[in-house]
Amino acid sequence: MRIxxxxxxxxxxxxxxxxxxxxxxxxxxxxxxxxxxxxxxxQWTDGMxxxxxxxxxxxxxxxxxxxxxxxxxxxxxxxxTDSGRAALAERRAQWAVVAEALDQVWRDAxxxxxxxxxxx
Amino acid sequence: xxxxxxxxxxxxxxxxxxxxHRAISVxxxxxxxxxxxxxxxxxxxxxxxxxxxxxxxxxRMGSLDALSRExxxxxxxxxxKQLVLLPAESDETGRQSNRELVVVLSLAxxxxxxxxxGFAWLRGSAVGVNAALLVLPFLAAYFAWKRQVTAKVAATxxxxxxxxxxxxNLFPFEPDGATEVIAAIHAPIAxxxxxxLAYVGGDWRSDRRRMDFIRFTGxxxxxxxxxxxGGGVLIGLTVGAFGTLDLNIEPFIEDWVxxxxxxGAVIVAAWLVEAKQNVVExxxxxxxxxxxxxxxxxxxxLLAAFATTPSVIDVDRTLLIQMDLILVLVLGLLLYSISxxxxxxxxxxxxxVQLVLVLSALAVDVVMLTAMLTRxxxxxxxxxxxxxxxxxVVLLVNLVWSVRLGIGxxxxxxxxxxLERWQTRYLPVYGIWAAAVVIAVPPAFDFV
Numbered sequence: 001m002r003i004x005x006x007x008x009x010x011x012x013x014x015x016x017x018x019x020x021x022x023x024x025x026x027x028x029x030x031x032x033x034x035x036x037x038x039x040x041x042x043q044w045t046d047g048m049x050x051x052x053x054x055x056x057x058x059x060x061x062x063x064x065x066x067x068x069x070x071x072x073x074x075x076x077x078x079x080x081t082d083s084g085r086a087a088l089a090e091r092r093a094q095w096a097v098v099a100e101a102l103d104q105v106w107r108d109a110x111x112x113x114x115x116x117x118x119x120x
Numbered sequence: 121x122x123x124x125x126x127x128x129x130x131x132x133x134x135x136x137x138x139x140x141h142r143a144i145s146v147x148x149x150x151x152x153x154x155x156x157x158x159x160x161x162x163x164x165x166x167x168x169x170x171x172x173x174x175x176x177x178x179x180r181m182g183s184l185d186a187l188s189r190e191x192x193x194x195x196x197x198x199x200x201k202q203l204v205l206l207p208a209e210s211d212e213t214g215r216q217s218n219r220e221l222v223v224v225l226s227l228a229x230x231x232x233x234x235x236x237x238g239f240a241w242l243r244g245s246a247v248g249v250n251a252a253l254l255v256l257p258f259l260a261a262y263f264a265w266k267r268q269v270t271a272k273v274a275a276t277x278x279x280x281x282x283x284x285x286x287x288x289n290l291f292p293f294e295p296d297g298a299t300e301v302i303a304a305i306h307a308p309i310a311x312x313x314x315x316x317l318a319y320v321g322g323d324w325r326s327d328r329r330r331m332d333f334i335r336f337t338g339x340x341x342x343x344x345x346x347x348x349x350g351g352g353v354l355i356g357l358t359v360g361a362f363g364t365l366d367l368n369i370e371p372f373i374e375d376w377v378x379x380x381x382x383x384g385a386v387i388v389a390a391w392l393v394e395a396k397q398n399v400v401e402x403x404x405x406x407x408x409x410x411x412x413x414x415x416x417x418x419x420x421x422l423l424a425a426f427a428t429t430p431s432v433i434d435v436d437r438t439l440l441i442q443m444d445l446i447l448v449l450v451l452g453l454l455l456y457s458i459s460x461x462x463x464x465x466x467x468x469x470x471x472x473v474q475l476v477l478v479l480s481a482l483a484v485d486v487v488m489l490t491a492m493l494t495r496x497x498x499x500x501x502x503x504x505x506x507x508x509x510x511x512x513v514v515l516l517v518n519l520v521w522s523v524r525l526g527i528g529x530x531x532x533x534x535x536x537x538x539l540e541r542w543q544t545r546y547l548p549v550y551g552i553w554a555a556a557v558v559i560a561v562p563p564a565f566d567f568v
């Protein structure tokens with residue numbers, strides 16, 4: 001299933017912040033986790049993660065440090081800040097409202113087709 | 121092993137392609153290369169060959185153009201010129217830049233003729249008062265053309281020029297009065313913010329665009345200085361050479377070359393900033409690093425001089441005005457270095473130096489404020505004093521908050537973006553202050 005681009009974009013920030021809330025991480029690992037969480041159904045354009053991370057850094061939601069990976073390559077690690085946690089809580093509240101509203105819509109919307117089928 | 125070498129070459133090539141996108145810095149490429157390599161090795165583990173793995177990994181990374189656009193939006197400071205210059209390399213661009221050259225030259229000549237006409241027709245102090253009005257509309261027109269502003273923005277651009285022209289020429293200023301000089305000094309400052317509106321193409325609410333305008337102002341000033349230096353040397357040599365032939369060309373230079381040179385330089389400098397930023401881009405951080413410590417020394421020396429002056433009331437009035445100019449310079453330097461800094465870089469030595477600069481400016485400002493208030497208490501109000509006092513308060517508010525944010529940044533309590541945002545948000549205050557001075561101070565003091 002392909003998930004709509006706008007939906008991916010809208011959920012990207014809370015997902016990344018949520019993953020970072022679990023602990024420090026870096027780009028590739030974050031994407032791996034998104035893959036695992038969505039069981040591979042949410043495909044991001046990998047590169048787009050980086051401008052997003054940089055935006056979060058500029059907004060002060062995350063901080064970054066360069067570390068050396070086991071492979072010997074330099075790797076940029078991201079760590080969530082207090083302001084990032086606050087932003088995550090805020091997003092979470094927003095998504096809860098959206099999810100609740102959608103949930104009701106699904107419940108109301110799924111009934112009519114079944115009824116029509118029964119009559120046909 | 122051969123496949124492995126091929127993979128390395130492929131990755132090197134990919135790096136080269138990415139780096140050609142100027143919005144993506146070397147550190148970003150490092151970061152993405154690490155990602156690419158992880159992805160490739162994980163795909164190889166899943167059974168793909170090196171070639172296949174590389175192709176899939178690159179594909180997943182996304183289109184470089186789209187990626188570069190995202191980076192450009194996020195890091196506009198890296199390529200503020202590309203955003204305005206449109207990077208596409210085609211015939212269309214060539215024609216576009218030719219057309220631009222024609223527009224720039226016509227506007228430069230227009231500005232020069234307008235200044236020359238002003239010299240010819242205006243009498244007495246009216247020339248000095250109107251000089252900015254004669255030149256700056258052409259600069260605004262250039263940006264209005266360049267940014268293809270909407271009719272609404274264009275109208276918003278014209279109104280302030282008309283207003284300032286009316287105020288400067290219809291106010292019944294006393295000859296040689298202080299208020300006329302004050303209005304003449306503040307009018308160009310207020311108009312510069314109108315240029316700013318044209319520069320940002322009407323998008324004045326955007327912090328990013330405001331920062332671009334600060335950058336533009338700094339670079340424009342650098343270019344103008346360079347042009348003035350070159351022009352000065354050239355004029356000096358020409359006058360000298362003609363002098364040896366017993367020909368006096370100074371009147372010609374004064375009547376024609378100077379007005380054309382000055383007005384033309386204002387427009388051409390703006391065009392140079394737009395078109396040739398790469399050259400100066402490397403100078404901006406250097407200039408700020410050289411002049412920030414020097415300015416600190418100057419401010420400290422001034423403070424010491426203040427301390428040895430027996431009484432602050434005796435401080436000369438002209439010195440106070442001079443000091444205001446120095447503080448404006450410090451603020452300009454601060455804005456310029458903020459605009460040249462990579463906002464993501466962690467606090468470093470230079471940020472401390474900059475904080476020292478702001479602190480010493482603050483100290484000077486407080487001393488000045490005391491001196492001024494004492495003078496006012498002693499001798500009463502005058503137009504000069506109220507303007508100097510107002511400017512001081514405007515600067516004081518900015519400096520105090522800058523110190524607060526600067527300390528917060530150095531302690532890691534907040535990002536550099538806060539400091540940037542404070543400066544960009546504060547920017548209109550200067551324009552409003554200058555406009556208020558032009559409009560309100562002369563009537564308040566009966567145009568004396």
